[in-house]
Amino acid sequence: MTQFLQQLINGLSIGSVYALMAVGYSLVYSIMNFSNFAHGGVIMLGAYFGYYYLTAAGLPFPAAFIGAALTTCLLAVIIERGAYKPLRERKAPFLYFIISAMGTSIFLENMVIATIGPTFRSYPEVLSRTPIQIGSVSVGRLDLTMFFISAICLALLVFFIDHTKMGKAIQATAYNIKASALMGINTDLVIIVVFALGGFFAGIAGVLFGMKYTVYPQIGIITNKSFIAAVFGGLGSLPGAVIGSILLGIIETITSGYFSSQYRDLIAFVLLIAVLVFKPSGLMGKVTEDKA
Amino acid sequence: MYKKSLALLLVSLMILTLALSGCSKPATETGSEGGGEEEATAADEIIKVGWMGSLTGDQAVWGQCELNTVKMLFEEINAEGGVLDGKKLEVIGYDTKGDPQEAVNVAKRLTGQDKVVAIIGPNASGNAIPIAPVLEEAKVPDIATVATNPKVTVLDGKVKPFNFRVCFIDPYQGAVAAGYGYDVLGFRKAAILYDIADDYSQGLTEFFEEFFISKGGTIVAKEAFKFGDVDFRPQLSKIKEANPDVLFLPVFFKEAALIANQARELGITVPLMGGDGLPSEQLFTMAKDAVQGTYIVNHVDYDDPDVQDLKTRYRNKYGKEMELNGYLAHDAVVLLIDAIERAGVADSVKITEALETADVQGVTGRIKIGKDTHNPEGKEAAIVKIEGDRYVFQQKYSAQLD
Numbered sequence: 001m002t003q004f005l006q007q008l009i010n011g012l013s014i015g016s017v018y019a020l021m022a023v024g025y026s027l028v029y030s031i032m033n034f035s036n037f038a039h040g041g042v043i044m045l046g047a048y049f050g051y052y053y054l055t056a057a058g059l060p061f062p063a064a065f066i067g068a069a070l071t072t073c074l075l076a077v078i079i080e081r082g083a084y085k086p087l088r089e090r091k092a093p094f095l096y097f098i099i100s101a102m103g104t105s106i107f108l109e110n111m112v113i114a115t116i117g118p119t120f121r122s123y124p125e126v127l128s129r130t131p132i133q134i135g136s137v138s139v140g141r142l143d144l145t146m147f148f149i150s151a152i153c154l155a156l157l158v159f160f161i162d163h164t165k166m167g168k169a170i171q172a173t174a175y176n177i178k179a180s181a182l183m184g185i186n187t188d189l190v191i192i193v194v195f196a197l198g199g200f201f202a203g204i205a206g207v208l209f210g211m212k213y214t215v216y217p218q219i220g221i222i223t224n225k226s227f228i229a230a231v232f233g234g235l236g237s238l239p240g241a242v243i244g245s246i247l248l249g250i251i252e253t254i255t256s257g258y259f260s261s262q263y264r265d266l267i268a269f270v271l272l273i274a275v276l277v278f279k280p281s282g283l284m285g286k287v288t289e290d291k292a
Numbered sequence: 293m294y295k296k297s298l299a300l301l302l303v304s305l306m307i308l309t310l311a312l313s314g315c316s317k318p319a320t321e322t323g324s325e326g327g328g329e330e331e332a333t334a335a336d337e338i339i340k341v342g343w344m345g346s347l348t349g350d351q352a353v354w355g356q357c358e359l360n361t362v363k364m365l366f367e368e369i370n371a372e373g374g375v376l377d378g379k380k381l382e383v384i385g386y387d388t389k390g391d392p393q394e395a396v397n398v399a400k401r402l403t404g405q406d407k408v409v410a411i412i413g414p415n416a417s418g419n420a421i422p423i424a425p426v427l428e429e430a431k432v433p434d435i436a437t438v439a440t441n442p443k444v445t446v447l448d449g450k451v452k453p454f455n456f457r458v459c460f461i462d463p464y465q466g467a468v469a470a471g472y473g474y475d476v477l478g479f480r481k482a483a484i485l486y487d488i489a490d491d492y493s494q495g496l497t498e499f500f501e502e503f504f505i506s507k508g509g510t511i512v513a514k515e516a517f518k519f520g521d522v523d524f525r526p527q528l529s530k531i532k533e534a535n536p537d538v539l540f541l542p543v544f545f546k547e548a549a550l551i552a553n554q555a556r557e558l559g560i561t562v563p564l565m566g567g568d569g570l571p572s573e574q575l576f577t578m579a580k581d582a583v584q585g586t587y588i589v590n591h592v593d594y595d596d597p598d599v600q601d602l603k604t605r606y607r608n609k610y611g612k613e614m615e616l617n618g619y620l621a622h623d624a625v626v627l628l629i630d631a632i633e634r635a636g637v638a639d640s641v642k643i644t645e646a647l648e649t650a651d652v653q654g655v656t657g658r659i660k661i662g663k664d665t666h667n668p669e670g671k672e673a674a675i676v677k678i679e680g681d682r683y684v685f686q687q688k689y690s691a692q693l694d
Contacts, residue, residue, distance in 0.1 A: 003533055006558075010525040110348075118352035120546065122577050129581075131557050140557050213522040213550060214578050218350070221520050253526035261527045262488055262516040 002136045007257040008250065013143035015249025016150040017212075020205035021226035022233070022241040023154065024198035030174040030236035031194050034097040035227065038079055040220025041108030042199055046072040046206025047215045048112065051121055061126045069203030076199025077192055079104055088191075105220060112217045121215045146208045153204060154242055157197065161238070166193055174236065232272050234285025244283060248272070338382050339375065339638045341366075341628065342402035342411035344395060344419075345437075345617075347387035350546055353574055354415055357615040358437060359385045362412060364609055365625045375632055384408060388419050395419035396426060403430035409632075409640045410435065412624045415617050417441030417462075418491045420455070427454035433644040435627060437620040438568060438591070440465060441495045445666040456647050456666045458623040458659055459591055460673060462492070465567050466499025466542075467691035468673045469589045473538055473565055474507040476689075477587070481512045483536035485527055485551060487543055488516040496542035496567050503691075512536050517547070524551045525558060532560050544569040549578035556582045563587060571616045576681045586678045592619045592656045593674040593685040599655045623654030627661075 021043060028036040049071045053064035083100045127145060131138035161167040172180045173190045181187045209219060226245060233244020251271060256264040275283065343362050345355035366381040374380045384406050388395040395414055402408050403426060411427075411434040414420050420439035424447070427434050436444055436457040445455045473479040482504055487493035501511055513534035515527035528551070531539065539555065541548050541564055548570050555564075564586040571590055575583055592599060602622055606614040631646035632638060651660040659668040672690045676683040 003529060006529045007526060010523075010529060014523050014525075113348050113352075118348050120549075120574055120578055129553065129557060131559070138557065138559055216350075216546075217348075218520075222522060256515070256526040257530055260516075261530070264516075264526075265518060 003257065005137045007253045009137060009139055009143070010257075011250035011253035012246065013140070013147060013249070014253065015229075015246035016147045017205065017209060017222075018226040018229045018245035018249055019154065019242045020150050020201055020208070021223050022230035022245045023157065023238060024201045024205075025223075025227050025230040026233075026236055026238055026241040027194050027198050027201075029230070030238075031170065031177070031191060032084070032097070034094050035101070035235070036198070037098065037101040037227075038083070038104035038108065039198065039202060039227075040223035041105040042072050042076050042079070042202040043206040043209065043223060044112065044215075044217065044219040045075060045108060046203035047210030047219055048116065048121075048206075049203070050207035050210055051123060051215050054124060054126075065204070065207050068207050069200045072203035072206065073196045073199040076195045076202065080191065080195040109217050109220060116217075118217060123211045123215070126211060142208075142212055146212070149204065149208065153201065154238075157201075158238065160197075166190075170194060228269075228272065232275060232282055234282030237282070237284045240282055240284030247283075337374075337378065338380050339632070340382050340384055340406060340408045342406065342408035342432075343383050343385040343413050344388050344398045344402065344411060344423075345385075345413040345415050346390040347385070349390040350544065351390055351416065353572060354438075354615050354617040355387070355413075358413060358415060358617045358621040359383070360610055361606065361614070361618040361621040362625060364606065365622060368605075369629065375629055376636070376638060379638065383412075388414050388416075390416060390419065392419050392422045396422050399423040399426040399434075403427070403432045408432065409638050410628055410643055412621065412628065413437055415439060415620075416492065417444055417495070420444045420457075421491065424452045424455055428452070430640075431644070432640045433647055435624040435647070437624050438617055440568065441491050443491070451664055451666055454644055456627075456661060458620050458627055458654065458656070458668055459568070460671045461667055462495040462567075463499040464691060465589050465673065466496050466501075467503045468675075468689050469496075469540065469565060469567060470500050470503035470507060470509070471691045472587070472589070472675055472689050473540075474504060474509050477538070477563075479537040480509050481534075481536045482509060482538050482540050483513040483515070483531045483534055484511060484540045484542065485515045485517065485524065485531065486541075487519055487547065489519045490543075492569065493542045497540075500540055500542065521547075522550055523554070525554050528555050528558050528560060531555075532558055536562060538562055539564050541566040542569070545572040545575045546578070549575050549583070552579045552582035552586070565589075568616065571676070571683060573613050573615065575678075580681060583678050584680075587686070588676050588678070588683065589689075590674045590676045590683065591616060593676065593688075594683050595685050596655075596674075602655055619655050623652075623656050623659060626652050626654050627659055 024039045025035060046068050050064055050068035053059045053067045059067060083104050084097060087096050087100060127141045131140045161170060169185045169190050172185055173187050177187055229245040229248040230241045232248060233240030251268045252264055255267045259267060343359055345358050346352050347355045362383050366383050369375065370380045384402065386398040386401065388398050402411055410432060414436065415438040417439040420436040421443050433454045433456060438459050439457055440459055440462045442461050442463060445452055445457055484497055486497040504511065513531045513536060515531060517524055517527060539562055541551060548566055552564060564583065567589050568591055570588050599619060603614055606618060627650055630652045631643050631650055635642035635646040647661060648663055657671045662669040672688045675686040675689050677686050
């Protein structure tokens with residue numbers, strides 16, 4: 001029983017990291033219908049910004065945290081303007097966006113390797129590493145913090161989308177970008193806002209991730225898992241991204257805890273494929289029709 | 293247009309801030325040029341030696357140290373009059389990115405385009421194994437630095453004619469870890485956490501397991517992860533349940549550091565033990581408290597009086613501590629120079645012949661190349677223990693392999 005609880009907590013905490021990252025993918029996908037693979041690069045830069053705000057600039061943790069999120073927010077918008085807007089204006093096919101996104105991601109990683117260097121950096125100890133003991137189950141302080149920060153951010157996001165004018169505009173644009181434009185919605189602005197939101201979340205995820213696992217240029221690789229989680233939950237659906245991520249986290253930990261860690265990815269992904277075979281749009285995804 | 297240039301300006305500004313906040317330039321210019329254009333006229337007098345290894349990626353710290361060491365030693369040798377009565381040495385280093393495919397490309401480029409007489413590196417077994425056919429085709433010898441998998445020099449019982457190395461091999465390393473753990477430290481129950489996607493990690497796991505069991509110990513848990521993973525708590529929770537005396541980590545320092553941190557968080561207090569993938573200054577930046585008391589099977593005793601001079605020279609030139617790979621790169625250079633001098637000519641086939649009979653003294657021990665294995669025979673391992681931020685030498689230990 002203890003073992004099960006411990007594994008469940010492990011799974012939740014891994015899942016909440018996936019969730020923060022997956023939301024960024026889903027947001028962009030819901031509007032633009034392509035997977036923004038540059039997201040991993042932005043997360044990685046978020047981790048670096050947080051690190052330097054804390055160490056080189058000597059900011060207190062909350063300031064460094066928000067600062068990193070705002071910086072990546074700006075960065076994501078710049079990437080959109082530089083890498084995607086020109087394609088949108090030329091009505092380029094969907095594939096070109098993905099290629100542009102991958103290019104940006106490789107560019108960001110190599111830029112960091114070339115300028116900052118390939119070595120690892122560790123965040124100063126902001127939170128104590130000693131875990132909280134509940135019975136014989138140990139819960140990391142950082143994991144708890146991550147879980148709550150993720151939960152608060154996601155709740156705020158849902159509120160924003162459901163209850164503000166801009167949120168409604170995002171929903172409308174996600175439903176049909178051309179019709180929304182005809183109805184007088186500034187879709188260009190909507191896209192900027194969506195990228196800014198995605199960037200903000202990337203910054204938060206990056207800092208949390210960096211605190212937990214240290215910072216290095218290849219951090220972005222982990223986003224592969226969160227992208228898969230987003231697909232599993234239903235790309236384009238925010239609750240789907242969150243639920244998909246938490247589920248993936250738990251499936252992974254339970255598989256390695258009770259079956260075999262050697263076969264973890266094999267079993268976890270066979271399960272995911274099985275879900276997608278029966279429900280191709282993911283757990284909570286809308287049935288997608290070709291919008292063209 | 294105006295908007296576009298604004299975006300460009302912003303991007304370049306961010307890159308600049310990043311570069312500034314990075315403080316220092318990267319340790320080496322990632323040696324795509326070797327730095328010898330101006331000497332084109334004296335080309336006859338230059339002996340080109342290739343180097344390959346990770347200059348980017350997870351193991352970049354090690355690769356950069358290797359290339360730095362080779363560059364430093366070549367400069368010193370050249371300043372003292374070079375080799376073969378005045379010929380100068382030049383190193384041409386390329387990045388393998390830690391990728392086997394890229395390693396093959398690099399080997400082709402070094403042998404085909406740059407016409408080097410010999411290659412030093414790579415450090416990773418996974419990269420050293422696939423380059424053999426390229427070497428055989430070009431008839432250029434390679435001296436691997438820290439590639440410990442048996443298949444680097446011997447495949448299916450046959451020695452690969454152009455592959456050599458200066459380090460001991462995984463069965464030996466596994467036997468030393470198992471023997472020292474069982475006999476000296478008295479461990480009876482061991483848990484293993486290894487990388488399922490890595491030749492080095494798999495090999496070391498296999499040999500540790502075999503020797504530990506043959507001694508009479510039991511493996512109470514054997515868990516795997518995959519390269520790129522950063523969270524090991526599911527596996528560690530399971531290992532905790534199994535209640536081992538020691539946790540054996542046949543992995544590299546990045547994973548070792550993350551595993552150590554997470555193991556301590558979960559309340560696993562037993563000592564850790566690892567192979568030559570662990571020692572790195574980076575281990576302390578990432579997990580200083582968690583790795584205290586860890587035992588490591590290492591190639592070199594850092595406190596040995598014989599290595600102090602090399603350590604100091606490196607620190608004076610590059611302003612940082614030498615990584616483990618530097619010592620083995622040094623010995624690879626010693627072995628190569630000896631072979632070139634004995635061959636009497638800078639010809640790759642002659643050098644290969646000389647390498648087969650080499651017997652030199654390096655900083656990591658005596659290197660006597662075995663003709664049928666191309667491995668240094670009977671090299672002792674140094675057991676070190678982490679105390680504070682130092683690797684404290686425990687004893688030399690050699691195991692019997694049958």
